[in-house]
Each structure stands twice: as C-alpha cells, then as structure tokens.
Amino acid sequence: MSNINGLLSLKLLGFSFLSMSVGLLFMGLGRKVTARIQRRLGPPFYQAFLDVFKAFSKSSITHNYVMDLGIIMSLGGLIATAFFIPFAGYAVLGSSSIVIILYLMSIGYLGMAMGVSASGNPNATIGISRALALMLGYEIxxxxxxxxxxxxxxxxxxxxxxxxxxxxxxxxxxxxxxxxFLAIEISFQAMLGEAPYDHMIAPAEIASGPMVELSGKYLGIGFLLHAVQLYVETGLIVNLFLGGASTWYVFLLKQFAVYFTSMCINAVMARYRIEQGIAHLWKYAGTLALLQLFITRLGVF
Amino acid sequence: MKKNVYMTNLRDERQNAWEGILNYFRKRSMWMLYYCTGCGAVELPPTMTTRFDMERFGMGPMATPRQADLLLITGYLSVKTLKRVIRSYEQMQDPKYLVGFGSCPINGGIYWDTYPVINHLEMFLPVDMSIAGCMPRPQAILDSFEKLRDEIQEGKAVGYKRYEKHYDWYKANQDKVLNREDAVLQPWEDPFADKPTLEALQAGEKMEEGEDK
Amino acid sequence: MMDFILPAIVIGPVLIGLLSFLFPRKMQWILFFLTNIVLLGAVFYIRDRQNLFFLFELSYFPVNKLTMGMAYSQLGWFFLAISTVATLLFSAFSVGFNDKKHATAIAPLWLILVGASNGIFMAHDWLWFFIVWESMSWTSLLIIGHGRNKSFKAGIFYYLLSLAGTFALLMSIWLIFRHTGNFEIGSGILFLAQASVRAPFYALVVLALFTLAFFTKSALFPFHMWPSLAHAEAPDDFSAYLSGIMIKYGIFGLLLVVIPVFAASPLHAFKAVSGVPLPLYFTGWISAVTAAWGTIMAIFSSDMKKLMAWSTVANVGYIGAALSTGTSLGYAAALFHTANHMFFKGAIFASLAAVKYRTGEREMHKLGGLAYVMPVTFITFLLGIIAAAGIPPLSGFASKWMIFQALFERKLVFQSTMIFFASTGAFLYLFRALHTVFLGQLPRRFAKVKEVGPFMSFSLIGLMVLMLIPGTAPGTLLKPINSVLGSMGFEQVKTGWFFVQGSTTAIDGGITTFAFVLAVAVVFLLFVLGGKKKKVEMLDNYTSGETPEDWNLTEERYHYGNKFYQPIEVLFKWVPLGAVEEKYRQFGNSLVRLGNLIHDFFQGHSAWGWQLVAGIALLIGLGVM
Known part of the structure; x- marks a missing residue:
C-alpha cells in the first residue's frame, strides 16, 4: 500500500495501453497468419487498430445500465490482470502472484458475462454458458x-x-x-476460445455468442478485451515456460510465437461439441498435467 | 411511372476534419452483414476467399446487424423478406451503408412483374450503392466497394442520414407494401403514383441548403 | 472476575425471546432488532476482557464438585463478534421483511436461538456446551419447520442428523469425563493430548466422535445433504442466519476441541502425511470432496435457495480443508473464510429473500431481469457472488488465497486441485444464479416490481460494506484473528492492514484494489470518449430479422434459464450423486420394516399367532414346559 504514488499510476496507465496495443497488434498479425495459411494476402497488420477505432466512432445501443457496468468491469478487470504479468522481467506492481492472476482474470469474464447477459439475448447467454463450462475444463x-x-x-x-x-x-x-507444456498448450487454445474450442463464439451457430448484441464502442471494448486477454495469456505462458525475457522485443517475440502456434492450430481445426470439448480437455490436458504434477510431487518428497 | 433509380448523394453538412479522419477508419474497416435472399450470395464466397480476398481491404463478415456497417442485399427481395431487411437495417448502428446486388434491387430484374417481389429497393431503404448485373462478378463487386470506399471518404455515402431525414416517406412506402390489404392478383396499379419522388425531396433539400448558405 | 454481563449476553436474549411471545408480531420483530443492537454494544464492551467468567456450582452432584457456566475466550469472542454483527444486519432485514403478507412467528424463537448461539461461543465446560448446543438444535428445528408441512419434513431430516451428532458429542464427552472427572474443556484437551501418546486409538475414537458431531452440524461429507433441504425450506430471512452463522458451529467446535488436541499432541502420535497428522489428512480429503460435491450439486440445482445451500456446503469444505492442514496459516484462513462466508452468504441469501419478497418465486428460470428494477438488491448479490467466487478485490479472495497458501505450505497439491475445481465451479453456478434471477429478460408480470424498503436496503448495504472492506484491507479481520491464534498458542500470521504474507507469496489488498480501480477508470474514460449510445428496449434484440410480436415472443420465452449447464450434466451422468441419500433412505426403510415387524407383533393381522408362538417360546425358555 505504501508504494502507491503518482509515478506508479503513470506506469500503470502506460501498461494498460501497452497491453491493449500489443494485443491488437497480435490480432492483426494473427489474421495475417490465418490468411497466409489460406493462401490469401490478408489485411494489413494494423487492421485491428483500424477496427477498434472505427468501432469506437460508431453509435451504439445499450439495453440497460448493467450492460454498461459489465462491459466496463470486464476490460477493467482484465487490464488489472495485465498489471500483474511481469513484462520482460519487470513486475510493475512489485508482485506477480499467480493465484491473483488466475482469479483476477475471472472478473474480466464475469463482467463480460454480466454485460452481455443483460442484453437479454439468449444467444449471448448460451455463449457464456458454453464459455463457463469450458472454463471448468481448462482451469484445472x-x-x-x-x-x-x-x-x-x-x-x-x-x-x-x-x-x-x-x-x-x-x-x-x-x-x-x-x-x-503440452497440457498448457491444449488449455491455452481453449482459454483463447480458438478452434477446436471456439464454442463460445460459433458465429454460424449462435450468432457470435456473447457479442451478439454488442455494437459500436461496446464491440470495440469487446475487441480490446480479446486483445488484453491475448497479452495476459501469452505473457503467462512465456513467463511460465519460455524463460521470460530480459528485453522487451524478445518478450514480444516469444509472446507472438505462442500466439502464432495457436493461430496455426486454429486455422486448420474444426469445432468440438461442448461436452466433447470439456471431456477432451480433461482427458488429455488433465491427464498430462496430472502426470506432470505427480512426477514433480514424487521428486519433492 | 416515375422512377427513382438514382445513386443520390446527400453530402454531409457537418463534414469537418475530425469527421474526415473517422471516415478514413470507416472505409478501411467495413464489416458486412449479407442478407442472402437471392442468387447474388453465390458471388460472395469467391470474393472473400483466396482469389479475390476481400479481407485485404479490411472487409469481413459479421454475425449480427448490431456489429455490421454494411448490409448487402444479394438479389431479389420479396415483400416477406423486405420486412426482415428493414428490421435488420434499423438495428444497425450509424454510420451504416446499404449495397444492392444485381439488377433485382434496382428494378426487379427478371422478377419485375412478380407480385410478391418488390421492384425498387430505394423506395424502402436508402441504397448507398447498387451493383448492376445479373449477377455481378466478383471483379464488379470489388470495383463497387472501391467506389463505396471513396464515397465514404468524401462523406457522400450518407444513406443513413437520408433515412433519418425522410423517415416518414420511407415508412409510408414500407407500410404500403407491408400492410397491403387488397388482393394481389388484380390489374396492377402503381401504388406510388401519387407520392412525391425522392428527387423532389432532394430538390427541396438543395433549396434548403442554399438558404442556409 | 465474576460478572453478569456474560449471562446477560446469553440468557438475556432467551428471556426477551420468551417474553416476546406475549407481544404482537410486529412488536416481536422490533424487539428482536433492538435486542441485537444492545447485544452488539455488549459484545464490543467485553472485548479483550480475558478473565471474564460466570460459573455456578452444581452442589447436588454428590461425588464431584462440578461447576458449569460461561467464560470469555478469544476464539469464542471472535465468533461472537462476527455473528452478532451479522445477526444485527439480518435482523434489520427481517424487520422489513416480515410485513403483513410475509410475517412468520419465528422472532421469539430466533431470539432464543441467538442466546443459545452466544452460549455456545462463550462455553466454559462441556455440560454448558451440551445444554446450549441442544437448545440451539431444537430451536432451529422449530424455526425451520415454522408451521409448514414440507418445511417441517426438512426440519426433521436436519434434526435427525443433528441428533446423531449430538449422541456422538454426548458419548465423547462421557468418554472424557470418565477419565478426567470434570467437564472442563481445557482439561479435556490436555487429557486427549496425553492420551494420544499413551493410547492413540482411544484418543482417536474420542476425536472421531467429536468430529462426527461437528461434521453433522457443518454439513461435511457424508452429511452434506441437509442444507439443501433445511436451508431451502427455512423462512427466507432465516436462511441467511442458517447458512451464514449456524453452519459455522461445527467449525467452532473443531477449533475448540479437535484442532488444539492435534496441536498439543506430538506429530508422531498419529502417523503424518506430508507434515499433516493422518486423521487431519483424512478430514482434509473429506473436506475437499465436500467442496467438489457441493459445487457439482450446485451446478445442477434449479432452485435458487437450494443452489446457495449447496454453495454453503462447498464453502464449508474449503474451511474444513484449511483447518485440516494443521498450520496456523490454515487456522487463520479458516477463521477468515468463516467470517467472510458469514457476510457474503448472508448477503446472497438476503438478496434472494428480497427477490422472493417482491416476486414470490423461487425457481430461478421463472425469474429474470430483476437487476433493472431492483438495483440495490442486484448490486448486493453481485458483490456477494464476486466474493463467493473468490475474485479480488472482494473479501472472498483474500480468504481463499490464504486457504491455498495453507495447502501449499503442506504441499497438499492434490487437495488444492480439488479445491480449485470447486472454486472454478463456484464461478459457474454463481453466474447462473446471477443471470437467471437478475439478468436476461424481465418477465412482464414482474415489470412493476420495486426495490425493497429502507430497512432491507440498509441491511443489504451494510453487508456490502462488510464484503468490501476485508477484501481491500484484510487486516481488519486478520488482526483480531491473530489475537485468537495468539491466545490459542499458535504462531501468528504476518499481516498489516493491507498486506498479508502467505507461505509462497504475499498479497497487498490495497494495491490490488488500486490497480483494479485505476484500470476501470481508464476503461471508463475510453467508454465516455466513444460514440454516443442509445437505450433500446429489452425485446429490441437480434432475432435473425424476425419481429418478436409476429411470433408471439414474450420476455418469459426469450429468457434462457432452464438447463443452463446441460453439457456438464451430460458429462456427470455417470457420477452417482445421490448415492449417500440413497443409503440413508435404505437405512430408513429398514428401520420402518423393523418397526412394522414390532407393530405386527402387537397389533397386526395375525398378532395373536405371533404372540402365542412367542409365549410358548418364552415358557420353553423359562423351563416351564
């Protein structure tokens, strides 16, 4: 508590824009990667920035105050999570407790879930219910x-x-x-909601799920949410498995490498059914993780 | 019969530098909602996929009208579908653009004398761009999108403002076909014979603009 | 120091309760509220007065000179304080809740229950403990029953399990008394600690009996099903008390007896697994299973009160797991979560009671959209579920984090996994309750529902504050907990007002809250800078272009609430979730069969034949024939 001051606030402000921009950059590059896999030229790498800017410039609808509250809470919660991710060996808050990260991330999801549920569209809620069900699969x-x-x-x-x-x-x-690492790679795919675990969005099935009623700046915040989510989750994996980094560009490169893998899988996979998805996560990611934990536990005894 | 098949351009009165910047982003990122009522939809996959790759221009499909900027009417519109199109269009958020594919939304095309099909889309909704042809090839589609982008940049594609301004006129036209009560198989009479045309409305508008200046 | 303030705290409410039978109902509730205000003052008045006691001699026992009564203990005071604060807020809620339409006659009984509850926390010896424990049991039975048939059945089920627990308690008290010759709790603990070396099996049996008694009260596995019946069928405003405070008596009991014994006895007395005595390791697993089981059952519940009752079971599982680590961090975490759960589950049940007060509906999927008409209730519920899901910056996170730290300290990673599963699952069922009750479409018949009155709103806002403060500044609760740990002779947790040191890392509630508030402020700025927004009505939704009126689409039909987690239900189809209940039912059926046999013998269709046979057999046996 003692180290809260103006400088820290400025740093946090910087980190919030850093996390958003990195995520948006990755989103643009990811679309480019997918396009190249499909033998297309694809959009320019800065496309996501254009999209978000345009979305914010549009007019939008809201159904009630809960929708506004939820949407603001979602991005706020996820940006707060991003503060706890060490960026190139630097933890801006001085602490990077992983339990906080895992739980604080939930407030982003809760906000999103609350906001879109308040729109009253069943498609949105079905998407959320799928996302939460899947969460039970990948968190463990x-x-x-x-x-x-x-x-x-x-x-x-x-x-x-x-x-x-x-x-x-x-x-x-x-x-x-x-x-x-294998287990977390599988879980990561589900965490990001990329194929084969893209039940949540499923545009042809439930009209893009949670995003169904989002327009204008609400959709823009939804995009930013995904961007920060990318930053947080790739940052998590880089810090956990890829040795972190001491310089910012190496860190970004490693983050992108993680996302690149995910996009490659996403481009060539079909979608599971929801219960198949959860079962698959438990069966493979869960077993691998359990084995890993068991081996480590035996080593520690 | 007076026809209003014009690509009318209502220049944005409050066009300023900030609006110009926003227009740049709008033209570089257009999210489409395609209403696949007719055969035109079949031209969209090649436009989107490897050969022509629409995503180069930042255009991509979206799932619901709330998210989309661009509504594509890909082919003929029956009265029944018109109702859905109107609801979808009204659910879209400003700025929004409407593009009619092929000759059917322009003049009814080969269905011009079919009772459930409407002939002139711009009587009911403000069309920002029409692509002639039966059907337009992907090249034509991309070409027209190129043109639409120019118009967005210049602040000319303001159909949504026109719709807002002349809502009564559009609404009356919509009601005329949607709430039609007389039998359909009767000697045909133009339901819009005594209506002021859009041209007349615009002439009045220009006069107003002149007064402003 | 002999003082009459302790009997005033314990017996006072009982007397006022008995007296208030004479008053009209409205007066009873006001009396209840006022008594709680006075109690709060009294409880904070006796704070830290260590040598406070009130004992009376039982001179009619010829053999031993026995005393019975109350005494101040730091542990008891902590429980007394948090339960009094919570009870005051619940009573404010009840004053508003029990209007002409919803009034129940439980206020006098509830007062007696409050007295009994205070008596439990201030108990000096087993005799007194047993007396107040029993009075608590039967009073709560009467309240849960409150004159309704279905409720009474649930109450009976609860009472039977309690009775089993009470027998276990009685037996263990007797087993101790046989050796020590007095009923004092302290000497009992000492005796058990010594016995754990000399006769570990004997100590284990006594401890197991105690644990059984407290497990039945706290609804740990395999007694996990009674809250889903009793909490759900109890009067709506009483459910908060039942779930917030009464479920914690077992936890208090464990901390009072079982934990000190393990702490006092050497580790080698019982075999140890990863530094945890084997019996505690075992209860740890039971708690973890309880947490997971409760979670899964909560995910499948469609009745909102049942769902929250199962959630209570899961939370007691967390607390039990923290206690079973046998570390001071674990005890602190357990106490901390006990307090937090008291407030957030109280808030959740109170807001659900507010919903039922206004709508009269309990099935979640028949509700919906109430957030738009009941904002205070909604925000309370929202904060409640954020705290219950353990999301920072609310109180639940700090205590859940400490529970994990305690488990990590003992390297109990598999139990932690189970707890984490429960915690993630908590997010699922809590969101389900949030959505189906408060979000989505507002049914037209509830469109005119209003926010609850000032008394209830006051109570809800008070509970909100109690959830917010310990999340940002865990020290507010952890400092009193530290003094409890100190008085029990355990190591204290390193904590400041905002800062807590765990076994593997430290957290700072202040910084977490600051980061969150700053991030929200940034987003709010972005939100304000974005294009203008327009409010549209709820049915103006994406419906694939269809007009809702054309399809006769109403709000009720457009609300997605039923079968919310169908995919998970499919996944868990093979798990025998009702197995324990089935076993109890079989046991009950055999009892009935036995009863029928006896009944037949005396009054059945061919009773005379049986009696003849029995008579002859008797005569043969006696050697007459």
Whole structure:
C-alpha cells in the first residue's frame, strides 16, 4: 500500500495501453497468419487498430445500465490482470502472484458475462454458458501445472518462475516440464476460445455468442478485451515456460510465437461439441498435467 | 411511372476534419452483414476467399446487424423478406451503408412483374450503392466497394442520414407494401403514383441548403 | 472476575425471546432488532476482557464438585463478534421483511436461538456446551419447520442428523469425563493430548466422535445433504442466519476441541502425511470432496435457495480443508473464510429473500431481469457472488488465497486441485444464479416490481460494506484473528492492514484494489470518449430479422434459464450423486420394516399367532414346559 504514488499510476496507465496495443497488434498479425495459411494476402497488420477505432466512432445501443457496468468491469478487470504479468522481467506492481492472476482474470469474464447477459439475448447467454463450462475444463490443468512449479520453487510468484529459467535454452521449463507444456498448450487454445474450442463464439451457430448484441464502442471494448486477454495469456505462458525475457522485443517475440502456434492450430481445426470439448480437455490436458504434477510431487518428497 | 433509380448523394453538412479522419477508419474497416435472399450470395464466397480476398481491404463478415456497417442485399427481395431487411437495417448502428446486388434491387430484374417481389429497393431503404448485373462478378463487386470506399471518404455515402431525414416517406412506402390489404392478383396499379419522388425531396433539400448558405 | 454481563449476553436474549411471545408480531420483530443492537454494544464492551467468567456450582452432584457456566475466550469472542454483527444486519432485514403478507412467528424463537448461539461461543465446560448446543438444535428445528408441512419434513431430516451428532458429542464427552472427572474443556484437551501418546486409538475414537458431531452440524461429507433441504425450506430471512452463522458451529467446535488436541499432541502420535497428522489428512480429503460435491450439486440445482445451500456446503469444505492442514496459516484462513462466508452468504441469501419478497418465486428460470428494477438488491448479490467466487478485490479472495497458501505450505497439491475445481465451479453456478434471477429478460408480470424498503436496503448495504472492506484491507479481520491464534498458542500470521504474507507469496489488498480501480477508470474514460449510445428496449434484440410480436415472443420465452449447464450434466451422468441419500433412505426403510415387524407383533393381522408362538417360546425358555 505504501508504494502507491503518482509515478506508479503513470506506469500503470502506460501498461494498460501497452497491453491493449500489443494485443491488437497480435490480432492483426494473427489474421495475417490465418490468411497466409489460406493462401490469401490478408489485411494489413494494423487492421485491428483500424477496427477498434472505427468501432469506437460508431453509435451504439445499450439495453440497460448493467450492460454498461459489465462491459466496463470486464476490460477493467482484465487490464488489472495485465498489471500483474511481469513484462520482460519487470513486475510493475512489485508482485506477480499467480493465484491473483488466475482469479483476477475471472472478473474480466464475469463482467463480460454480466454485460452481455443483460442484453437479454439468449444467444449471448448460451455463449457464456458454453464459455463457463469450458472454463471448468481448462482451469484445472493450468492450476495443476502451476502447482507443480510451485512445488519446485516454493513460491507462487510468476517472476520467480521466469527468473529461474535464465541462462540459455536448456533451463527453459519447456524441457523441464514437457508434459506440462503440452497440457498448457491444449488449455491455452481453449482459454483463447480458438478452434477446436471456439464454442463460445460459433458465429454460424449462435450468432457470435456473447457479442451478439454488442455494437459500436461496446464491440470495440469487446475487441480490446480479446486483445488484453491475448497479452495476459501469452505473457503467462512465456513467463511460465519460455524463460521470460530480459528485453522487451524478445518478450514480444516469444509472446507472438505462442500466439502464432495457436493461430496455426486454429486455422486448420474444426469445432468440438461442448461436452466433447470439456471431456477432451480433461482427458488429455488433465491427464498430462496430472502426470506432470505427480512426477514433480514424487521428486519433492 | 416515375422512377427513382438514382445513386443520390446527400453530402454531409457537418463534414469537418475530425469527421474526415473517422471516415478514413470507416472505409478501411467495413464489416458486412449479407442478407442472402437471392442468387447474388453465390458471388460472395469467391470474393472473400483466396482469389479475390476481400479481407485485404479490411472487409469481413459479421454475425449480427448490431456489429455490421454494411448490409448487402444479394438479389431479389420479396415483400416477406423486405420486412426482415428493414428490421435488420434499423438495428444497425450509424454510420451504416446499404449495397444492392444485381439488377433485382434496382428494378426487379427478371422478377419485375412478380407480385410478391418488390421492384425498387430505394423506395424502402436508402441504397448507398447498387451493383448492376445479373449477377455481378466478383471483379464488379470489388470495383463497387472501391467506389463505396471513396464515397465514404468524401462523406457522400450518407444513406443513413437520408433515412433519418425522410423517415416518414420511407415508412409510408414500407407500410404500403407491408400492410397491403387488397388482393394481389388484380390489374396492377402503381401504388406510388401519387407520392412525391425522392428527387423532389432532394430538390427541396438543395433549396434548403442554399438558404442556409 | 465474576460478572453478569456474560449471562446477560446469553440468557438475556432467551428471556426477551420468551417474553416476546406475549407481544404482537410486529412488536416481536422490533424487539428482536433492538435486542441485537444492545447485544452488539455488549459484545464490543467485553472485548479483550480475558478473565471474564460466570460459573455456578452444581452442589447436588454428590461425588464431584462440578461447576458449569460461561467464560470469555478469544476464539469464542471472535465468533461472537462476527455473528452478532451479522445477526444485527439480518435482523434489520427481517424487520422489513416480515410485513403483513410475509410475517412468520419465528422472532421469539430466533431470539432464543441467538442466546443459545452466544452460549455456545462463550462455553466454559462441556455440560454448558451440551445444554446450549441442544437448545440451539431444537430451536432451529422449530424455526425451520415454522408451521409448514414440507418445511417441517426438512426440519426433521436436519434434526435427525443433528441428533446423531449430538449422541456422538454426548458419548465423547462421557468418554472424557470418565477419565478426567470434570467437564472442563481445557482439561479435556490436555487429557486427549496425553492420551494420544499413551493410547492413540482411544484418543482417536474420542476425536472421531467429536468430529462426527461437528461434521453433522457443518454439513461435511457424508452429511452434506441437509442444507439443501433445511436451508431451502427455512423462512427466507432465516436462511441467511442458517447458512451464514449456524453452519459455522461445527467449525467452532473443531477449533475448540479437535484442532488444539492435534496441536498439543506430538506429530508422531498419529502417523503424518506430508507434515499433516493422518486423521487431519483424512478430514482434509473429506473436506475437499465436500467442496467438489457441493459445487457439482450446485451446478445442477434449479432452485435458487437450494443452489446457495449447496454453495454453503462447498464453502464449508474449503474451511474444513484449511483447518485440516494443521498450520496456523490454515487456522487463520479458516477463521477468515468463516467470517467472510458469514457476510457474503448472508448477503446472497438476503438478496434472494428480497427477490422472493417482491416476486414470490423461487425457481430461478421463472425469474429474470430483476437487476433493472431492483438495483440495490442486484448490486448486493453481485458483490456477494464476486466474493463467493473468490475474485479480488472482494473479501472472498483474500480468504481463499490464504486457504491455498495453507495447502501449499503442506504441499497438499492434490487437495488444492480439488479445491480449485470447486472454486472454478463456484464461478459457474454463481453466474447462473446471477443471470437467471437478475439478468436476461424481465418477465412482464414482474415489470412493476420495486426495490425493497429502507430497512432491507440498509441491511443489504451494510453487508456490502462488510464484503468490501476485508477484501481491500484484510487486516481488519486478520488482526483480531491473530489475537485468537495468539491466545490459542499458535504462531501468528504476518499481516498489516493491507498486506498479508502467505507461505509462497504475499498479497497487498490495497494495491490490488488500486490497480483494479485505476484500470476501470481508464476503461471508463475510453467508454465516455466513444460514440454516443442509445437505450433500446429489452425485446429490441437480434432475432435473425424476425419481429418478436409476429411470433408471439414474450420476455418469459426469450429468457434462457432452464438447463443452463446441460453439457456438464451430460458429462456427470455417470457420477452417482445421490448415492449417500440413497443409503440413508435404505437405512430408513429398514428401520420402518423393523418397526412394522414390532407393530405386527402387537397389533397386526395375525398378532395373536405371533404372540402365542412367542409365549410358548418364552415358557420353553423359562423351563416351564
């Protein structure tokens, strides 16, 4: 509490725009990647910025105050989560407790869920119910892997995990926790809502789910939400498995590498049914994570 | 019969520098909602996919009218679908653009004398761009989008403002076909014979503008 | 120091309760509220007066010189304080709730219950403990029953389980008394700690009996099903008390007896797994299973009060798991979560009672959209579920975080996984309740519903504050908890007003809240800068271009609420979720069969034949024939 001052506020302001811009950049690049896989030229890499700017310039509708509240809460919560992600070895708040990150992320989802449910469109709620059901699938493997690392280092601070991997490729957790990495890659795909776990959006099925009633700036905030989500989740994986980074461009490159993998999978996969998706997550990601945790636990005994 | 098949342009009165910047973003990021009523929809997949790749220009499909900027009427419109199109158009948020595909939205095309099909889309909704042809090829579609983008930049594509301004006129026209009560298979009479045309309305508008200046 | 303030706190409410039977109903509720205000003053008056007691000698026991009564303890005071604050807010709510239409006659009984509850927290010896424990049980039975058939059945089920617990309690008290010769709690703990070395099996049996008694009260596995019946059928305003405070008696009991014994006895007395005594390790797993089980059942519930009752079961599971770690961090986490759960579950049940007060509806999917007409209730519920889901910056996060820290300290990663599963699942069912009751489409028949009155709003706002403060400044609750830990001889948690040190990392509630507020401010700025917005009505929705009126689409039909998590239900089809209930039912059926047999013997169709056979057998046995 003592270190709250003007400088910290400025830094946080900077970090909030950093997280949004990085995410938007990735979204544009991701569309480019998908386009190249489909042998298209694709949009310019800054397309997501144009989209968001345009969305904010449009007029929009709201159904009630809960919708406004929820939408603001969602992006706010996720940006607050982004503050806890160490960026290139720098934790702006001085703390990067992974339990906070995992729980604080939920407030973003809760806000989004609340906002779009308040629109009164059943498609939105169906999308949310699918997203939450899927959450039950991917959170557990992630937590198990985090706990495996926590067993090794006796700390649940993300920065500790990142600094522990310094000094070359061989120290990266990819090689130390290979099963865990596989599990988290599968979970990550579900976390981002990319194929084969894109039940939440499913445009042809439930009219883009949560986004069905979002217009203008609401949709713009929805895009920013996805952008910050990208920043947070890729940052999480880079810090957990890819050795963090000491310089900002290496960190960004690693983040993009994670997203690139995800986009490649997304471009060539079809969608599971919801219960198949959850079962798949538990069966594969869950088993791998459990094995990893078990192995680590035995090592610690 | 007086026809109003004009690509009318109502220049934005309050066009300023800020609006110009916004227009740049609007033209670079157009999200479409395609109302696949007719055969024109079949031309969209090639326009979107590998060969012509519409996404180059920042155009992409969207799921609901709330999110979209651009409504594509891809082919003929029956009275029944007109009702849905109107609701969808009204649910879209400003600024929004309407593009008619092929000859059917222009003049009814080959269905011009068919009772459930409406002949002139611009009687009911403000059309920002019409693409002639039966059907227009992807090249024609892209060409017209290019033109639409220019018009957006210049602040000419303001159909939504026209709709707002002359809502009574559009509404009356819509009601005329949607709430039609007389039997359909009767000697045909133009229901719009005694209505003021859009040209006349615009002439009045120009006079008003002149007065403003 | 012999003082009459303790009996005033305990017996005072009972007397006022008995007296208030004479008054009309409205007066009863006002009396209830006023008594709680006075109680709050009294409770804070006795704070930190360590040597406060009130004992009377039972001179008619010939053998031993027995005393019975109340004494101040730091642990008891902590429970007393949080429960009094919560009760005051609940009573304010009840004053508003019990108008002409909704009035129940439970106020006098509730007062007696408050007295009994205070008595439990201030107990000095087993005799007194048992007496107030029993009075608490039967009073709550009468309140849950409150003159309705279905409610009474639920009450009976609750009471039978309680009775089983009470027998266990009685037996364990007797087992201790047989050796120590007095009823004092402290000497009992000492005896058990010694016995754990000399006769571990004996100590284990006594502890198991105690644990059984407290588990039945706190609805831990396999007694997890009674809240879903009792909490759901109890009067709506009483459910908050039942779920917030009464479920914690078991936790209090565990902290009073079982935990000190394990703390006092050496680790090798019982075998240890990863630093945890084996029995505690076992209860830890039971708690984790309870948490997961409660969560899954809550996901499948469609009745909002049942859903929240299952959620209570899950939360007690978290608390039990924290207690079972056997670390001071775990005890602190358990106490902290006890307090937080009291407030947030109270808030949730109170807002649901407000909903039922205005709509008279309990099935969630028949409600909807009430947030637009009942904003205060909605915000209370929203904060309640944010706290219950353990999302920062509200109170639930701080305590859940501490529970995880306690589990991490003992490296109980698999239990943590189970708890985390429950915690994620909590997010699911809580959102479901939020959506189906408060969001979505507002049915037309509820369009004219209004916000609740000033008394209820006051109570709801008070509960909101109590959820917000410990989230930002955990020290407000952790400092009193530290003094509890200190008085029990445990290591204290390192904490400031905002800062808490865990086993693997530290958190700062102030900074988390600051970051969140700043981020929201940034987004709010973006939101204001964006294009203008327009309010549209609820049915102006994306309907694939169709006009809702054409299809006779009403708000009720456009509300997605039923079968909310159908995919998960499909996934859990193979899990025998009702197995324990089935076992109880079988047991009940065998009892009935036995009863029928006896009944037949005396009054059945061919009773004379049986009696003849029995008579002859008896005579043979006696050697007459």
């Amino acid at each position: 493997p992630i937590v198990m892997i985090v706990m495996a690392m926590m067993l090794t280092y006796g700390s649940s601070d993300l920065l500790t995990f990142a600094t522990a991997q310094q000094g070359g490729f061989a120290n990266w957790h990819i090689f130390k926790y290979p099963l865990g």
